[in-house]
Amino acid sequence: MSFDLKVMKEPEQKYTYRQSTQISMQCGLVGYLRADMDTNGKGFFSSWNDYRTDLKTDEFKAEFDDLINTYRQKDNFLADRNTLSKFCYKEALQYDSDERSFGVRIDSDDYAYLCRLNPHQGEYNLYCYCYKKEWLDDHIRNAEKGIRFITPEYKEKFRIKDGDRIRITYSDGKTCDMVCRYIDEYHVEVGDNLYHICEFAERIEQNGAKVIPLRSDLPETCYATLPGTDEVIIIKRGESGYYTCEYSTDDKTFNRALVDDRNSNLGVSKAQVEAMLAGSMFGWDVPAADPKSYDENGKLLHNPKDRGDAR
Template sequence: MSDTDFKAAPMQLEEARYSYRNSQQISSQTGLIGYLRADMGTNGNEFWSTWNDYRKDLKTDDFKSEFDDVINSFREKGQFLSDRQTLSQFCDDSQNALEFGERYGAGRDYGVRVNSQDYAYLMRLNPHKGEYNLYCYCYRKDWLDHHLELARRGIRFINPHYKELFRIPDGDHIRISYPDGSHKDRTCRYIDDSHVEVDNNLYHICEFAEIMEGNGNKVIPLRSSLPEQCYIYVQTENKIGIVKKGESGYYKTDILESNEIKSHSEAEAFVDEINEKLNVTPAQRKAMMAGSMFGWQTPAADPKSYDDNGQALKPKHKDRER
C-alpha cells in the first residue's frame, strides 16, 4: 500500500474506548499490537514519540514497515500530524474527526481511524500544548472488527436461574445498591456473551448474579442513552417534578404551582419546552418516567421503546407457525 492510499476517517463512538488503555483480556481479544504516544514539542513543529509494545508476536516486519508509512504519511506538510496548528485546524472541522466530548475526554480529544488491509490504527488526537498530541493504538483489523460486532449485542445481566433481567451497551454503567442503603456505579465491558468486566474484574454473568443475590445487592442499568435528569408533569398531584436517572420517584419543584396549571395539555407542553432546552427528547422523558415508577431494569425505561414523539412502540413478536 502506498502512502497516498492511507485515509483517515472519523472514528465511530463505539471505537473510541479502544483508543485508550483497556484490560489485558480486551486487549488480547481485539488484537492490540501496541501504541504510539507523541507530542509536538514546545513550538508545535516537532514530533517526540515513544512506542509501547503489547503483543510482540503480532509486531511483524510487515506491520512495522506499514506503521512507519502510516505515521510518516500524516506527518507530511499540510497533513494533520505535520504541526500542532494544522492538527488544531483539522480537529475543528467536525467532518474530519469524532469529538469525544465529556464521555471520554471532556471535549479535548478527537478520534480518527485509519485502515489498511490487515491493520486498524485508532488515533486519539489532542491539539493542545502541554499534552500528548497523539495516541495511536494499533490493532489486527479482523480481530478488532470481530470483537466490535459481537459487542453490539450488549451485555446481559441475568438472575442465578439464567433469566435475563436487562442488557446494556458495551461501556455503559450499572448501579449496585447495598443492603445498608449505599450504592456504587460501575463501568461494564463486553467480553463475550457469557462474560463481563465490571470495573476491570472479570465475571461469568451467572457468577456475578449469584454474588449479587448472595450479598443482598440490587443491580440496575444506568443507560447512557438517558439524561442525568429531566422534568416531568405529575398529573396526580398537578405539579412539575424532576426525575433523576437511577432514582425512584421524583423531586418536587416550585415551577408552576398547581393553581397555575390550567390543563394537562398545557403542563405537558410546558415540560416538553423545558426538556427541549436541555436536549432531552420525548422518548427519553417517557423512559425516565417509566424508570422512576416501575424500575430502571424494565424495557419501558429504555428510550428505544418509544418513537421520536415519545409514543410507545409495539413489541416485536415472532410469527407463529400456522
C-alpha cells in the first residue's frame, strides 16, 4: 500500500485539533490516535479515540495499521524521538500558533491523515487525525471563501478567514473575542455556538452590540506616522486611535526611517501598516482595514472588493 507524505499546509493545521460535531461530521473524521515515545524516546504508547464508527471499516483499520507500522520503521519519522526531532525541524511545517508543534499530511486513495508532531519529552509526540480525504478537501476548499458577516438586511459587512476571531463589544462596553469556523455559505460557528449568519446579525443588532474582525494576517502591534504631522505612533489591532511613541522627533525623515526599521524588525509589511492605520481611524470592519486591499508597496488596490476570497 502506498502513501503520499507531504508538508502540511497552514489551513490544514486547524484540523489536527478536536473540532465541533458539525465540522467533524462534514469532514468525515473517523477518529484520532495520540502517542508518546516514553521517557527514553524509543517507545510508542498510543490510544485511539473513535468519532464516526460507521466510517471505521475493516479496510480503514488495515490501512491505518499499515501506515503506523510503515512510519515506525527504522529511519522513518516515528521510529524514535531523535528521528522525529530531526524530521520536524527539516521536513515538517511549524505551527504559527504553537512553535512546539509541526505538521505533515499523509494521503492514501481514500483517506487523509493529518499528523501534529511534537518532538519534546514529557508531551504527546503524535496526534494523527484520520479523515475521509474527499470530504476533508471539500470543506477546506469551501472554507477558502471566508466567513461572511452581514447586516440583518443581508448587506455584507466583512469576511474573515476560517479560524480567525471577531471581537464583540456589548452595550455596556464589555468585549469578548470569539473564534469563528466556516460551516457553509450561510452558517458559522461563533465560539461553541452554531448560527445562521442572518440570525447572528439580528442578535447583535437586538443586543445593541458591535462586531469587528480580528484578522490573523494583521499584526498585534505596528508603528506608523500620523497623517498630517508625521509623528511616530503605535497602533494596536482592534483598538480605535493610537498611542504616542516616545522616540518620535520633529524630524519627519528620521521618523519615517524609524517606523520602517521598527516594522521591519517586527516582520510587518507596508500593506499591513496601511490596513492597521485605516482600521484605527475608520473602523476595523471597513475594506481598507484588510491588508489584501493593498499591494506590496502599501498602495490601495483599485477594486479590492472584486475578489472572491476572504477579505
